Amino acid sequence: xxxxxxxxxxxxxxxxxxxxxxxxxxxxxxxxxxxxxxxxxxxxxxxxxxxxxxxxxxxxxxxxxxxxxxxxxxxxxxxxxxxxxxxxxxxxxxxxxxxxxxxxxxxxxxxxxxxxxxxxxxxxxxxxxxxxxxxxxxxxxxxxxxxxxxxxxxxxxxxxxxxxxxxxxxxxxxxxxxxxxxxxxxxxxxxxxxxxxxxxxxxxxxxxxxxxxxxxxxxxxxxxxxxxxxxxxxxxxxxxxxxxxxxxxxxxxxxxxxxxxxxxxxxxxxxxxxxxxxxxxxxxxxxxxxxxxxxxxxxxxxxxxxxxxxxxxxxxxxxxxxxxxxxxxxxxxxxxxxxxxxxxxxxxxxxxxxxxxxxxxxxxxxxxxxxxxxxxxxxxxxxxxxxxxxxxxxxxxxxxxxxxxxxxxxxxxxxxxxxxxxxxxxxxxxxxxxxxxxxxxxxxxxxxxxxxxxxxxxxxxxxxxxxxxxxxxxxxxxxxxxxxxxxxxxxxxxxxxxxxxxxxxxxxxxxxxxxxxxxxxx
Amino acid sequence: xxxxxxxxxxxxxxxxxxxxxxxxxxxxxxxxxxxxxxxxxxxxxxxxxxxxxxxxxxxxxxxxxxxxxxxxxxxxxxxxxxxxxxxxxxxxxxxxxxxxxxxxxxxxxxxxxxxxxxxxxxxxxxxxxxxxxxxxxxxxxxxxxxxxxxxxxxxxxxxxxxxxxxxxxxxxxxxxxxxxxxxxxxxxxxxxxxxxxxxxxxxxxxxxxxxxxxxxxxxxxxxxxxxxxxxxxxxxxxxxxxxxx
Numbered sequence: 001x002x003x004x005x006x007x008x009x010x011x012x013x014x015x016x017x018x019x020x021x022x023x024x025x026x027x028x029x030x031x032x033x034x035x036x037x038x039x040x041x042x043x044x045x046x047x048x049x050x051x052x053x054x055x056x057x058x059x060x061x062x063x064x065x066x067x068x069x070x071x072x073x074x075x076x077x078x079x080x081x082x083x084x085x086x087x088x089x090x091x092x093x094x095x096x097x098x099x100x101x102x103x104x105x106x107x108x109x110x111x112x113x114x115x116x117x118x119x120x121x122x123x124x125x126x127x128x129x130x131x132x133x134x135x136x137x138x139x140x141x142x143x144x145x146x147x148x149x150x151x152x153x154x155x156x157x158x159x160x161x162x163x164x165x166x167x168x169x170x171x172x173x174x175x176x177x178x179x180x181x182x183x184x185x186x187x188x189x190x191x192x193x194x195x196x197x198x199x200x201x202x203x204x205x206x207x208x209x210x211x212x213x214x215x216x217x218x219x220x221x222x223x224x225x226x227x228x229x230x231x232x233x234x235x236x237x238x239x240x241x242x243x244x245x246x247x248x249x250x251x252x253x254x255x256x257x258x259x260x261x262x263x264x265x266x267x268x269x270x271x272x273x274x275x276x277x278x279x280x281x282x283x284x285x286x287x288x289x290x291x292x293x294x295x296x297x298x299x300x301x302x303x304x305x306x307x308x309x310x311x312x313x314x315x316x317x318x319x320x321x322x323x324x325x326x327x328x329x330x331x332x333x334x335x336x337x338x339x340x341x342x343x344x345x346x347x348x349x350x351x352x353x354x355x356x357x358x359x360x361x362x363x364x365x366x367x368x369x370x371x372x373x374x375x376x377x378x379x380x381x382x383x384x385x386x387x388x389x390x391x392x393x394x395x396x397x398x399x400x401x402x403x404x405x406x407x408x409x410x411x412x413x414x415x416x417x418x419x420x421x422x423x424x425x426x427x428x429x430x431x432x433x434x435x436x437x438x439x440x441x442x443x444x445x446x447x448x449x450x451x452x453x454x455x456x457x458x459x460x461x462x463x464x465x466x467x468x469x470x471x472x473x474x475x476x477x478x479x480x481x482x483x484x485x486x487x488x489x490x491x492x493x494x495x496x497x498x499x500x501x502x503x504x505x506x507x508x509x510x511x512x513x514x515x516x517x518x519x520x521x522x
Numbered sequence: 523x524x525x526x527x528x529x530x531x532x533x534x535x536x537x538x539x540x541x542x543x544x545x546x547x548x549x550x551x552x553x554x555x556x557x558x559x560x561x562x563x564x565x566x567x568x569x570x571x572x573x574x575x576x577x578x579x580x581x582x583x584x585x586x587x588x589x590x591x592x593x594x595x596x597x598x599x600x601x602x603x604x605x606x607x608x609x610x611x612x613x614x615x616x617x618x619x620x621x622x623x624x625x626x627x628x629x630x631x632x633x634x635x636x637x638x639x640x641x642x643x644x645x646x647x648x649x650x651x652x653x654x655x656x657x658x659x660x661x662x663x664x665x666x667x668x669x670x671x672x673x674x675x676x677x678x679x680x681x682x683x684x685x686x687x688x689x690x691x692x693x694x695x696x697x698x699x700x701x702x703x704x705x706x707x708x709x710x711x712x713x714x715x716x717x718x719x720x721x722x723x724x725x726x727x728x729x730x731x732x733x734x735x736x737x738x739x740x741x742x743x744x745x746x747x748x749x750x751x752x753x754x755x756x757x758x759x760x761x762x763x764x765x766x767x
Binding site: 161168171172175176187188190191204205268269270303304305306344346376377378380381413414415416418419420423427485486 | 540541542573575576577578579581633634635637638641645647650651667668669693694695696698726744745
């Protein structure tokens with residue numbers, strides 16, 4: 001880690017202690033993960049091997065195969081698909097058509113393991129080349145447009161429900177200066193145990209994440225990349241019951257960022273904790289292989305709890321997310337650890353606490369592209385006050401060199417953003433970025449002032465909390481409501497029945513490929 | 523009393539507008555924006571700002587003056603409660619009149635995943651210095667969280683013998699909240715629990731008027747706090763108990 005002189009006077013041993021505690025907390029969870037697979041990990045594996053499409057009822061091919069496998073998923077779904085490719089001598093596209101029409105892969109007698117492995121090697125070679133091609137393309141465009149991407153990167157959201165309307169809004173936002181476009185998912189998608197197929201035009205509060213929608217938006221943004229000579233990153237949501245499948249689709253279609261948190265689904269979507277922990281690991285390996293930056297969801301802690309009292313829960317979660325990501329082979333430069341500007345605007349000196357928290361995150365995570373979220377909880381519908389709050393948020397973001405700057409909308413709490421709302425937000429951010437371009441390097445904080453004391457207090461509380469979590473274990477800590485004041489039983493929540501203990505001889509060539517590529521588990 | 527917007531002088535009818543038109547920014551686009559504002563019925567229209575959002579869209583800020591007035595005496599709106607009680611007053615009221623705790627169940631229903639509304643009303647901590655219902659000693663509360671199906675909510679409410687059900691709706695795109703809120707009321711009627719418990723809606727885009735239209739007992743929009751909801755629930759149940767309503 002790059003040594004950075006702490007302007008806040010943070011204690012290096014304290015930070016090291018927090019990291020050590022986080023490693024101690026994730027270690028037993030990691031042991032559980034290693035021994036388990038889930039139905040969506042198997043489906044993601046199938047997708048990466050070529051399974052795609054859906055039957056006449058809209059059931060996706062990977063789901064059809066998973067239902068055929070049933071309890072045999074514990075041994076891995078890949079061998080059934082690979083075996084069918086070998087025995088029927090078909091390409092994945094041809095085989096997918098047969099599966100759509102009702103072919104049951106479990107009815108096909110098994111060929112020998114060597115031929116299955118040979119088929120796997122052949123497909124994985126193609127997969128590796130496709131992902132490497134995506135990474136190379138992105139890097140070339142980033143290099144060509146060097147200096148044009150803002151710092152922090154400007155991130156806006158589109159959420160029309162109709163991918164073709166999303167395209168218009170995303171292109172307009174990119175032309176105005178946005179560096180990152182996120183397509184919000186339709187409300188409720190995180191609880192679907194399948195990924196819908198094809199282009200979609202109906203969604204509530206967002207648009208379905210489908211591979212075809214990914215492709216449509218990627219192509220639309222690439223048009224702007226050519227026009228502007230500046231790379232535009234595309235974001236989607238690698239969360240919910242299909243976390244690894246979304247990661248797989250993103251890797252194939254050159255998404256650049258994914259919302260991806262190790263605990264968000266458990267706490268805020270009531271998804272089973274075993275399922276989530278196992279899924280996040282596999283997802284993060286895919287994201288890492290495809291050089292996709294993850295955005296973690298710590299901002300959510302502050303929308304349910306008080307941002308001053310519970311600031312340490314954000315930092316504690318950042319340490320855990322960092323450690324879980326590192327376990328999946330992810331380098332720091334891909335970890336967009338989240339936090340948010342959510343202190344009550346009526347609080348005296350609230351701005352100083354926000355600034356201290358953001359600066360603290362910057363100093364503790366110097367190489368990480370921190371993801372900074374705007375005010376939402378205290379946005380009231382007074383759009384003028386909202387714009388003022390967003391300006392102060394922009395100030396902190398620039399003053400502390402955040403990596404990913406999600407712009408606040410003046411109409412937050414009213415409606416999904418209008419075309420003009422993004423324009424006003426981008427204009428505001430560009431103004432702040434420019435007028436205080438070198439502010440960060442020019443400023444120092446008073447020793448033992450309000451901000452330095454605040455940051456120290458949050459770090460101290462974080463270490464205390466992590467020590468407490470470690471004492472009980474992460475599973476028990478979540479059960480007793482230590483995170484976000486939400487209690488989740490370990491055998492409760494959605495998706496628990498999709499968790500399988502790996503059977504002896506479990507076979508997953510994609511997992512083996514990822515682990516080898518990322519040097520995981522060595 | 524007839525009223526009109528007040529800009530910088532009485533009855534000048536000044537209104538601020540901002541909107542986007544699907545045309546390329548140009549002098550003609552600006553003129554089109556001005557004419558559009560006039561077509562809306564504004565007598566004087568002035569476009570003060572135009573900015574290109576892309577090659578196909580332009581954003582305008584405009585001011586218009588209107589002749590249209592409104593008879594304020596004819597505007598009707600019933601507040602859920604005329605006068606609100608504080609947390610302590612609510613507790614005393616319940617103690618005195620009910621001699622038992624009132625049971626309140628809250629949830630964010632349908633596919634809506636945003637708990638921020640129901641949490642603001644129910645969480646111990648509350649919101650903006652108004653403690654949540656969980657803090658009220660004379661209330662027994664259950665916050666079921668988000669994405670609760672309407673059937674589950676009613677089933678739970680019956681199980682705990684709820685006096686009131688609070689349903690929060692944050693996502694309102696394409697009026698999905700209306701559909702969802704209507705479904706809940708229909709379900710409550712079908713299951714014959716409608717008269718047995720108060721059913722109250724909340725959310726940034728709902729209000730008491732909408733609540734009445736959909737058959738709810740009350741609706742609480744932006745700017746509502748736990749004390750408002752608690753006052754309504756306590757007073758309304760008291761009215762029902764004493765046969766005043």
